[in-house]
Amino acid sequence: MALLGAVIIFNCKNNQPTNGKPNIVTTTTMITDLVKNIGGDKINVQGLMGSGVDPHLFKASEGDVSKLANADIIFYGGLHLEGKLVEVFEKMSRQNIKTIAVSDALDKTTLIASELFPGNYDPHIWFNIDYWIQITQYVADQLSKTDPENKLFYETNAKNYIEKLEVLKKEITATIQTLSKEKRILVTAHDAFSYFGKAYDFEVVGLQGLSTATEAGVQDVQKLATFIIDKKVKAIFVESSVPKRTIEALQAAVTSKGHDVSIGGTLYSDALGNAGSMEGTYIGMFQYNVNTIVNALK
Known part of the structure; x- marks a missing residue:
């Protein structure tokens, strides 16, 4: 230093x-x-x-x-x-x-x-x-x-x-209400959406933890693949700031067990989209994410 x-x-x-x-x-x-x-x-x-x-x-x-x-x-x-x-x-x-x-x-007791x-x-x-x-x-x-x-x-x-x-x-609330509660299962590359899940009644599961500093192991992938099959999750999501290979590996693990799960799109988690685009603003990012999630899980 x-x-x-x-x-x-x-x-x-x-x-x-x-x-x-x-x-x-x-x-x-x-x-x-x-x-x-x-x-x-x-x-x-x-x-x-x-x-x-x-x-x-x-x-x-x-x-x-x-x-x-x-x-x-x-x-x-x-x-x-x-x-x-x-x-x-x-x-x-x-x-x-x-x-x-x-x-x-923020009040830390609410986090x-x-x-x-x-x-x-x-x-x-x-x-x-x-x-x-x-x-x-x-x-x-x-x-x-x-x-x-x-x-x-x-x-x-x-x-x-x-x-x-x-x-x-x-x-956002109006859009999410079009998705039935049993379909509100959000599987992403890392555990970035817990506050979103808490606010809008989604079960959120990240392949990696709160930080992307440690990569998911084979056991993590297999465990989550079983969860996806048991819960009949229709789609899983890539994140723009996390290499998509982690979610592709998860998709492959589900396929190897004789089941299909699609990649529902790319979500913006730890960074906004390109400057000048809808996703390049906080409000636009939130709208885009919710539309992508709801459309893929319906």
């Missing part, structure tokens, strides 16, 4: 807003999208991760560290989502750079606890829209503290965005 220290020392001397606007650095695409919706043209936003990037495995490059060192605020997910960046965030905080975990907006790691929680909080509403207000509050002259602007944008999220909730 010697390079990290050198970059921080050099850049902290130049930690000034560009064009009079606060410099904001974000980690995941979901957070980048949210901060842009609230900050608009009053801030400069740089997202570290792009479409298809797995935050569990992301490592900061020299360029990324330079961006972080020149930030006025760093917004990240927290809850060990960006596990390989923890040391970087700690060093930034010691250099008096404001590092904010958006998960701090899904990790069965394997006591005291840790499922970090995929964006799949609970109510959580994202709380986080929207939290981000607006933090931007207002950093840039009080534009407080009303941030508050107004947050209010408008929350209204859109409330509409999204109604639309």
